[in-house]
Amino acid sequence: MITVEDALASILAKIKFKGIERVSLEQALGRILAEDVVSGRNNPPLDNSAMDGYALIAEDVKSAGPDNSVRLKMADSIAAGYESDRTLQRGEAFRIMTGAPVPQGADCVIMQEDTEKDGDDILCLDRAEVGENIRLAGEDVKVGETVMEKGIQLLPSHIGMLAVIGRSSIAVAQKPTVAVLSTGDEIVDLDGDATGPRIYNSNGYMLSAQIKAAGADPVYLGIAQDTEEDLMKHFEWALNCDVLVSSGGVSVGDYDLVKASLDKLGNEMSFWKVAMKPGKPLAFGRIGPRPVFGLPGNPVSSFVSFEQFVRPALRKMMGANQLGLKQVQARLTETITKRTKRVHFMSAELVSDNGEYSVSPARVQGSGVLKSAMNANGLLVFPLDREEIKSGEIVSVQMLEA
Numbered sequence: 175m176i177t178v179e180d181a182l183a184s185i186l187a188k189i190k191f192k193g194i195e196r197v198s199l200e201q202a203l204g205r206i207l208a209e210d211v212v213s214g215r216n217n218p219p220l221d222n223s224a225m226d227g228y229a230l231i232a233e234d235v236k237s238a239g240p241d242n243s244v245r246l247k248m249a250d251s252i253a254a255g256y257e258s259d260r261t262l263q264r265g266e267a268f269r270i271m272t273g274a275p276v277p278q279g280a281d282c283v284i285m286q287e288d289t290e291k292d293g294d295d296i297l298c299l300d301r302a303e304v305g306e307n308i309r310l311a312g313e314d315v316k317v318g319e320t321v322m323e324k325g326i327q328l329l330p331s332h333i334g335m336l337a338v339i340g341r342s343s344i345a346v347a348q349k350p351t352v353a354v355l356s357t358g359d360e361i362v363d364l365d366g367d368a369t370g371p372r373i374y375n376s377n378g379y380m381l382s383a384q385i386k387a388a389g390a391d392p393v394y395l396g397i398a399q400d401t402e403e404d405l406m407k408h409f410e411w412a413l414n415c416d417v418l419v420s421s422g423g424v425s426v427g428d429y430d431l432v433k434a435s436l437d438k439l440g441n442e443m444s445f446w447k448v449a450m451k452p453g454k455p456l457a458f459g460r461i462g463p464r465p466v467f468g469l470p471g472n473p474v475s476s477f478v479s480f481e482q483f484v485r486p487a488l489r490k491m492m493g494a495n496q497l498g499l500k501q502v503q504a505r506l507t508e509t510i511t512k513r514t515k516r517v518h519f520m521s522a523e524l525v526s527d528n529g530e531y532s533v534s535p536a537r538v539q540g541s542g543v544l545k546s547a548m549n550a551n552g553l554l555v556f557p558l559d560r561e562e563i564k565s566g567e568i569v570s571v572q573m574l575e576a
Contacts, residue, residue, distance in 0.1 A: 175447040175448060175449040175454065175516075176445045176447065176448055176449065177448070177449050177517075177558065178448060178449065178450050178482060178517050178558075181445060181448045181456070181458070181483065182482065182483060182486060184444050184445065184458070185444075185458055185465070185483055185486070185487050186486060186487065186490055186497075188444070188460060188465065189465065189487050189490045189491055190463065190491070191347070191490070191491060191492075191493050192347060192348045192349075192350050192416065192491045192492065193347070193348040194208045194209075194345050194346070194347060194348065195345070195346060195347075195348050196343050196344065196345050196346070197343060197344065197346055198342065198343050199333060199336055199337060199341065199342055199343065199344065202328050202332075202333060202336070202344050202346060203328055203329075203330065203333055204327060204328060204389060205327070205328050205344075205346035205347065205349070205389070206325065206326070206327055206328075206346060206347040206389055206489075206492040206493055206494045207322055207323075207324050207325065207326050207327075207328055207332075207344065207345070207346060207347075208324055208345040208346050208347045208493060209324050209344070209345040210320055210322065210323050210324050211320065211321050211322040211323075211336065211339070211341065211344070212318060212319065212320050212321070213315045213316065213317060213318065213319050213320075213321050213339045214317065214339065214340070215315075215317055215339060215340065216311045216312035216315065216316055216317055217312070217313075217314040217315040217338050217339065218273075218309055218310075218311055218312075218313065218314065219311060220257075220275040220276075220311050221275065221276040221308055221309065221310055221311050222254075222273050222274060222275050222276060222308070222309050223270045223271065223272055223273065223274050223276060223283045223307060223308065223309070224272065224283070224307045224308065224309050225272055225283055225285050225286070225307045226270070226271055226272050226285075226286050227270060227283050227284050227285045227286045227288075227289070227307065228246075228248070228267040228268065228269060228270060228283065228284050228286070228289060228296055228298075229252070229262060229267065229268040229270045229276055229277055229280035229282075229283050230246060230262070230266070230267040230268075230280055230282060230283075230284060230298070230302070231262065231264060231279070231280060231281055231282070232281050232282045232301075232302050232303060232304045232306070233264075234246060234264060234265060234298075235284065235298045235300075235301050235302055236301055237301070238298040238299060238300055238301050239299065239300065239301070240299050240300070243290070243297040243298060243299050244297070244298045245292070245295050245296070245297055245298075246265060246266060246267040246295060246296050246298060247265060247266050247267070247294065247295055248266075248267050248268070248269060248291075248294055248295060248296050249262070249263075249266040249267070249268060250262075250268040250269070250277070251268065251269035251270075252268055252269065252270045252271065252274040252275065252277060253271050253274055254271050254272065254273035254274045255273075255274070256274065256275075257275045257277075258275075258277040258278075260277065260278075261277065261278040261279040262277050262278065262279035262280045263279060267284075267296050267298075268280065270283060276308055281304045281305065281308075282302040282303060282304055282305060282306040282307065282308065283302070283306065283307035283308055284298055284300065284302045284306070284307070285307065288300040288302075314338070315335070315338065315339060321335055321339065322335070322336075323495075324493065325493055325494055325495035325496075326494075326495060327389060327494060327496075328344075328346075347491075347492035347493045347494075348492070349389060349390050349391050349492065350390045350391070350415075350416035350417055350488060350491045350492070351390070351391050351392075351393050351414075351415040351416050351417070352385045352390050352391065352392050352393065352415060352416065352417040352418075352419055352488065353393050353395050353411070353412035353414075353415040353417065353418045353419065354378055354381050354382050354385065354392050354393065354394050354395060354419055354420075355378075355395045355396070355397075355398055355408050355409075355412060355418070355419070355420040355421075356375045356377050356378040356396070356397045356398070356420070356421050356422060356471075357397070357398045357399075357400065357405065357420055357421065357422040357423040357432065357471070358397070358399075358400060358422045358423065358471060359399050359400045360372055360373055361373060361374070361375045361397050361422070362374060362375065362397070363375050363378075363396060363397060364379075375396075375397055376473050376544070377421040377422070377469075377471065377473055377476050378394055378396070378397070378421070379394075380473065380476070380477060381419055381421060381469075381476065381480060382394055384477070384480050384481070384484075384485070385419070385484075385488065387575060388484075388485045388488045388489060389488065389489065389492055389494070390417075390488045390491075390492070393414075393415050395408050395411055395412060396408070398420075400423070400431065401431075402431060402434060402435050405423075405431065405432060405435040406435050406438065406439075409435055409436060409439055410439070413439070413461065413464065415464075416464065416491070417464065417465050417466075417467070417484075417487070417488065417491075418461070418464060418465070418466045418467065419467045419469065419480070419484055420432070420466075420467070420468050420469065421468075421469045421470065421471055421476045422469075422470070422471030423468065423471070432457070432468060433446075433457075436459065436461070436466060436468075439461050440461050440462065441459045441460065441461050441466055442459050442460050442461075443457065443458075443459040444458045444459055444460075445457070445458055446458075446468070448479075449515065449516045449517065449558060450478075450479075450482070450516050450517045450518075450519065451512075451514060451516045451517070451518045451519070451541075452470070452472060452474050452475035452478055452479075452519070452540075452541035453469075453470055453475040453476075453478050453479040453482070453519075453541075454470075454516065455470050455475075456468065456469060456470060456479050456483070458483070465487055467479075467483065467484050467487075469484075470541070472541035472542050473541075473542065473544045473547075474521070474540065474541045474542065474543060474544055474546070474547050475541040477544070477547055478519045478547075478553065481498070481499055481553070481572070481574075482498070482519070485497070485498060485499070486498045498572070499553070499572040499573055499574065499575070500572070500573045501555075501570055501571065501572050501573070502524070502531050502570075502571055502573060503531065503568050503569070503570060503571075504524060504531035504532055504533035504552075504554075504568070504569060504570075504571045505530070505531065505532045505533070505566060505567070505568055505569075506532075506533060506554075506563055506564070506565055506566065506567050506568070506569050507532055507533065507534045507565060508534065508535070508565050509562065509563065509564045509565045510535055510554075510556065510562070510563050511561060511562045511563075512556055512560075512561060512562075513561065515558060515559075516558055517555065517556065517557060517558045518554075518555075518556035519553045519554070519555060519556075519572075520535045520536065520539055520553065520554040520556060521535070521536040521539060521543075521546040521547045521549075521550035521552075521553065521554075522534060522535045522536060522550055522551075522552045522553065522554040522571060523536070523549075523550060523551060523552070524551050524552035524571050524573065531571065533552060533554055533569060533571050535554055536549070536550055550574060551573065551574050552571040552572060552573055552574055553571065553572040553574065554569055554570075554571050555569065555570040555571065555572065556569075
């Protein structure tokens with residue numbers, strides 16, 4: 175068996191960047207950025223008011239207080255989106271709205287709540303410091319500043335920033351298309367007859383969802399029966415995609431059937447066993463430039479194998495900075511043991527307390543116990559060379575995305 179580390183290195187060495195395309199801002203959410211983004215403008219573009227209130231000169235109100243109001247003449251009014259063509263003078267105040275540019279001559283803004291109107295004048299009931307309630311030009315973003323680096327996955331906040339600096343389109347990585355195929359005579363689709371020993375095709379839908387979460391586009395091919403003819407037909411369909419991910423048919427008993435079908439299509443097999451649990455029977459090869467992943471049929475094995483190997487491969491194809499799941503260190507809440515010389519990935523609950531993590535493994539672990547994986551927010555990594563980890567020790571935990 176190949177180790178997890180060697181398997182991942184072997185896979186990534188064969189993965190190539192797919193390419194770049196330009197999309198509108200409306201289409202950019204979740205895409206991997208393929209260019210550094212440099213701002214061509216300041217945000218805000220001008221010094222502006224952070225409050226509804228009055229722009230004035232701090233020196234004019236240095237003695238103001240609730241019992242010692244200072245009278246100023248209201249000489250102008252400025253709404254957001256407009257500028258005053260006047261320069262504020264000593265003894266004057268300009269009415270100003272949130273976001274409106276601070277006029278020439280003013281050095282602070284006093285909140286409306288600290289004033290009273292008296293005819294054409296205002297009474298200031300509190301002092302103000304120079305710069306108070308003023309947002310400076312470029313306070314958020316400056317001209318020439320790199321606001322995003324290529325390789326990040328665009329979140330809603332990134333979309334907002336791109337709009338702030340006036341970008342209507344952006345260069346992103348092309349999304350690979352991923353053929354998703356389930357194999358097995360016992361599997362039926364969701365509208366099929368699942369009586370007796372038959373089961374629904376959970377892997378096909380779960381893997382499709384994982385592919386989407388990784389940023390790629392799944393192409394669901396349905397179910398191939400355990401015949402070489404049907405497998406060949408489905409694998410030929412899969413050749414229209416950039417990547418093939420199948421589940422089932424890679425254990426010792428039935429692997430030869432899948433292998434024979436893939437071999438006829440020119441598959442170059444790299445390995446088919448990995449020293450991990452769940453997920454030991456995992457095949458990886460290539461048909462031409464096309465990566466081929468044969469994942470185990472048990473749902474938790476399929477889920478874990480995807481996160482360890484397929485996700486990083488897809489993310490590399492898209493030039494992402496973060497390939498695999500984010501990993502943190504956490505304090506184990508109970509002693510755990512194992513006997514196999516394999517890495518165990520255990521469904522677990524990860525809890526954060528003031529920046530410190532603790533982790534508790536799920537009570538029931540098993541390659542077919544999908545409910546434990548569903549309720550987990552982390553995968554506890556039990557190293558290959560350890561047989562026991564005591565309560566209180568620090569362990570690595572992969573964070574499962576929400």
